[in-house]
Amino acid sequence: MEAFIQPGFWIFVLALAGIYGIFSLGLQIQYGVGGIMNFGHVGMMAVSGYTIAVLVIKYEWSFWWAALAGVILAAFLGALLGLTTLRLSGDYFAIASIAFAEIVRYWILNTDNVTGGTQGTLAIPSPNGFASYTDKPDVILTWISDRLYPIIGDEASRDLSMVLIVWPFFGLFIWLSSRLQKTSWARVLRATREDDDVPRSLGKNVFRFRLQTLIIGSVFGGLAGVFWSVQFALLAPEDFLRIVTFYGWMILILAGATRVKGLFVAAIFFGFLYGATRFLEFWPLSLLSSPERAYLRVFLIGLVIVLLMVKRPQGLFGKRQEMILE
Amino acid sequence: METTKTLNSSVLDVRNISVSFGGVKPVQDVSFTIKENSFTSVIGPNGAGKTSLFNLLSGMNKVSSGEIIFMGEAIHSIHAHKIAQKGLVRTFQGAKVIRRLTVAENLMMAVKGNPGDNLLGFFNPRARKSFEVKAREEAMRRLDQVGLTKFADEYAGILSGGQRKLLDLSRALMADPKMLLLDEPFAGVNPTLVEKLLTVLAALRKEQSITFLLIEHDLETVMNISDRVIVMADGKIIADGLPKSIYENDLVIDAYLGSRRKDS
Numbered sequence: 001m002e003a004f005i006q007p008g009f010w011i012f013v014l015a016l017a018g019i020y021g022i023f024s025l026g027l028q029i030q031y032g033v034g035g036i037m038n039f040g041h042v043g044m045m046a047v048s049g050y051t052i053a054v055l056v057i058k059y060e061w062s063f064w065w066a067a068l069a070g071v072i073l074a075a076f077l078g079a080l081l082g083l084t085t086l087r088l089s090g091d092y093f094a095i096a097s098i099a100f101a102e103i104v105r106y107w108i109l110n111t112d113n114v115t116g117g118t119q120g121t122l123a124i125p126s127p128n129g130f131a132s133y134t135d136k137p138d139v140i141l142t143w144i145s146d147r148l149y150p151i152i153g154d155e156a157s158r159d160l161s162m163v164l165i166v167w168p169f170f171g172l173f174i175w176l177s178s179r180l181q182k183t184s185w186a187r188v189l190r191a192t193r194e195d196d197d198v199p200r201s202l203g204k205n206v207f208r209f210r211l212q213t214l215i216i217g218s219v220f221g222g223l224a225g226v227f228w229s230v231q232f233a234l235l236a237p238e239d240f241l242r243i244v245t246f247y248g249w250m251i252l253i254l255a256g257a258t259r260v261k262g263l264f265v266a267a268i269f270f271g272f273l274y275g276a277t278r279f280l281e282f283w284p285l286s287l288l289s290s291p292e293r294a295y296l297r298v299f300l301i302g303l304v305i306v307l308l309m310v311k312r313p314q315g316l317f318g319k320r321q322e323m324i325l326e
Numbered sequence: 327m328e329t330t331k332t333l334n335s336s337v338l339d340v341r342n343i344s345v346s347f348g349g350v351k352p353v354q355d356v357s358f359t360i361k362e363n364s365f366t367s368v369i370g371p372n373g374a375g376k377t378s379l380f381n382l383l384s385g386m387n388k389v390s391s392g393e394i395i396f397m398g399e400a401i402h403s404i405h406a407h408k409i410a411q412k413g414l415v416r417t418f419q420g421a422k423v424i425r426r427l428t429v430a431e432n433l434m435m436a437v438k439g440n441p442g443d444n445l446l447g448f449f450n451p452r453a454r455k456s457f458e459v460k461a462r463e464e465a466m467r468r469l470d471q472v473g474l475t476k477f478a479d480e481y482a483g484i485l486s487g488g489q490r491k492l493l494d495l496s497r498a499l500m501a502d503p504k505m506l507l508l509d510e511p512f513a514g515v516n517p518t519l520v521e522k523l524l525t526v527l528a529a530l531r532k533e534q535s536i537t538f539l540l541i542e543h544d545l546e547t548v549m550n551i552s553d554r555v556i557v558m559a560d561g562k563i564i565a566d567g568l569p570k571s572i573y574e575n576d577l578v579i580d581a582y583l584g585s586r587r588k589d590s
Binding site: 179180183184185187188190191193194195197198199200201202203204205206212321322 | 406408416422425427431434458481497500
């Protein structure tokens with residue numbers, strides 16, 4: 001249990017929370033406001049992360065332009081996903097979106113000469129034989145930890161620098177998203193969450209609202225991909241399994257899908273659950289090996305989602321009435 | 327546009343429209359013309375095709391054949407939301423409210439030309455806010471008209487059936503309609519409220535020159551307010567004329583009550 005009193009552990013939790021928080025911001029606007037059930041959100045993160053890695057390593061782009069391209073490509077794929085499948089109603093769209101994320105992952109897995117295939121970004125063919133894409137952001141991260149080192153000593157880690165970069169962005173994105181959710185645009189979107197015919201009969205182009213929402217959510221997914229790719233400095237196809245989408249969903253359901261600001265707390269809780277499970281060494285969990293314990297988080301996250309849906313469908317911060325009114 | 331109006335004051339011109347879903351033909355070769363600022367009721371037994379007709383007029387379903395002309399413009403092949411933007415606005419059978427928006431929000435979302443409805447409007451908060459203030463004022467005025475003011479900031483989901491009808495109607499009015507299609511606005515509403523609704527409709531017709539087309543089960547209810555009654559049965563128009571003439575029409579009585587015995 002002593003891992004929990006190490007600042008390093010909590011710093012890692014916070015870094016993870018910030019990145020997954022930005023990730024679930026995308027789901028929040030899609031589902032919490034627009035009622036769109038996107039189970040393929042991880043695809044956006046994969047696309048933007050891999051776009052960065054490939055453009056920087058194989059085509060020697062600057063990291064910043066590559067990051068911009070990654071987010072734009074995620075938005076573009078969001079539009080493509082929407083244009084092809086958003087006319088499907090609720091559950092059917094959810095299924096199609098899973099398929100979309102799987103297509104992305106299988107494409108990455110099977111185009112070895114571009115993406116490195118199963119071996120991940122380390123195997124991307126590079127003109128200078130050097131398969132790293134984080135040089136540019138690393139300069140900044142090192143600069144920050146160099147400044148902090150005289151003050152806090154060895155705690156000035158790369159993770160801490162990431163926290164200091166990710167969290168202001170997370171805060172900014174939450175602020176922007178909550179502003180957006182106060183506009184009349186969001187009011188129409190909330191109407192489409194319940195019913196297509198009423199907004200249509202009042203002259204609102206429901207499809208346009210949904211498509212815009214899907215794209216905005218995909219941009220958040222793409223942005224999360226940028227931070228994710230920097231945090232882990234190495235990408236592999238198995239980083240983008242379906243379960244990652246549901247990490248985002250757990251944060252969302254915990255926070256209460258309709259209240260964007262709850263994501264702060266829910267993301268930290270998720271980061272803790274994600275990071276902590278392998279350190280839970282008390283009996284009976286001590287009977288399991290460390291990697292087995294790491295899988296506990298998948299069970300725990302499932303359990304949390306089920307319990308919340310039964311006991312508290314509005315999440316920690318949502319309004320119950322808004323979830324249950326018939 | 328103005329010239330067509332002066333030549334003939336028809337707002338809606340329905341020409342031989344039909345729709346079929348597989349083997350079912352809910353609307354068959356229906357034609358009629360609606361004059362400006364008139365009040366027409368469509369009556370008919372269950373399954374006569376009244377709501378199917380409304381779905382075609384409002385663009386929710388597309389005609390299999392025929393034409394629909396609204397204010398001189400063909401609308402039978404354009405999207406439902408564009409038809410509404412042109413001023414042909416409908417309400418729904420059983421009153422659809424957005425339960426998880428407040429009563430005031432239900433109305434405010436209906437206002438046309440809101441700069442905040444556009445994503446680019448996000449970057450113009452001043453225009454958005456001043457529009458919101460105006461929309462809220464108009465919404466409160468409408469709510470006052472139908473006696474729902476005290477529910478303004480409650481979720482619409484808590485309203486009773488009758489209150490939902492009032493909200494549905496007020497919301498359609500917020501969209502600034504030239505013509506209203508009302509689908510059974512009186513069904514399941516208590517007689518006092520029906521009287522009140524009829525008064526509201528009559529006033530709207532007079533003050534805002536709105537044209538009305540209304541579906542109703544019961545001829546009795548709309549007898550006095552209608553200039554004209556169209557009777558549908560089995561997807562076709564079986565009678566069309568003054569309310570009084572409809573009352574005495576044998577075909578109509580047959581449609582409602584089944585054939586009368588010849589010997590009686």
